[in-house]
Amino acid sequence: MPDDDESLPQPLLRATELLRDLPDVRDEWRRDLQRSLDGGHANEALAAERFPRRRWSVSPITAIAACLLCAVLGGVVATSVLRRAVVPTPTITAATPSTALQVRFDLVAPTATQVMIVGDFNQWNAESLPMRRSADGRRWEIEVRLPPGRYTYGFVVDGKLTPDPRAPESASDDFGIPSSVRMVSRAGGSS
């Protein structure tokens, strides 16, 4: 479609001409408008000088680090709330195993060169609790402080796991090598 004015119909051309003419505006109105505009800018400049606007800028690395921190903290709070929500209130009087008892373990092994004790009280660590040889050289001994409870354990004699021949074997052996059981109670010490 052609866009020049000559192709338009006459009534439309006249209307276009009328709209193009700017209405007369008095000079004093123009001056007032100009003055008020200048005054407004001046006030803004004054205000900006008195109360400068602080612009915050954060580097991308800081923003990423902040996001990570928020995610981690959110996770911690959520985990804590969830855990608190699912743990039911105990309905049975809780025992207070605050008083650990001195429990003695010994093993007759005159030919052994090294004996360690392992069990659920030392996370089955074969290096943390070495036993010492008795004065007569026949027995190996150790005393361990344990709170009341039931413990499964064994002796590692020169690298080989051996149950305590004087203690009852564990009923819950899952691995084909029996452990021994020691019960430590407030009333009767250990047995």
Add this chain to the structure above:
Amino acid sequence: MKQLLALVASITLVSAGLGAQRAPLPARIGAESRVVIEHVIDSARTAGLPTEPLTDKVLEGVLKGADDQRIVLAVQSLVRELGTARTILGGATNTALLGATASALHAGVSPTELRRLVRPPGDASADAGVLTSALVVLVDIVAKRVPAGAAVSAIGDLLQRGAPERQFVDLRNEVERDIMAGRPPESALLERTRAHLRQLDADPLMANPASRRRPPSA
């Protein structure tokens, strides 16, 4: 830059704190089994079950040279038993008591028998220490080939009469001695239990009032 360093340090500390909650598994455990075991431990933690017995079970398996599959099965079995134990105990979270109840399940005592033993109808509360000792003795007696039903009945009678912790320990030692002397396990238990009940009748002050119970109606 200082802000950035502070943030990174905070993240490291918080992450380390979270990492510390995760139980360390021995390096010997293979990747696939490790994923399964960590999932089991995380599930237990979310369910409010103790996770130490689970990691102990893994470490025991490793020390005993068990293969990964056997360790995974043992851990899965233990977490199931701990969950059932907590249901039987009515939501108790005492780790020693949960462990003793789970051990009893593992030894073959049925959940119904255990429920009757630890929560007889009308029972208000029980001393967790006495109950734990009673369950530990129950497990050891069952391990000595005493039928589970007879063992539950004997331990239940003593609990009902308020037997103190000491009596359960003595009972276990006596039964063990009798068995080693050649007496049949069940008759050794029955005879020793009767003797302890007579002792409680003769000296009512000996009974532990905290653990004295009304007779189970079942």
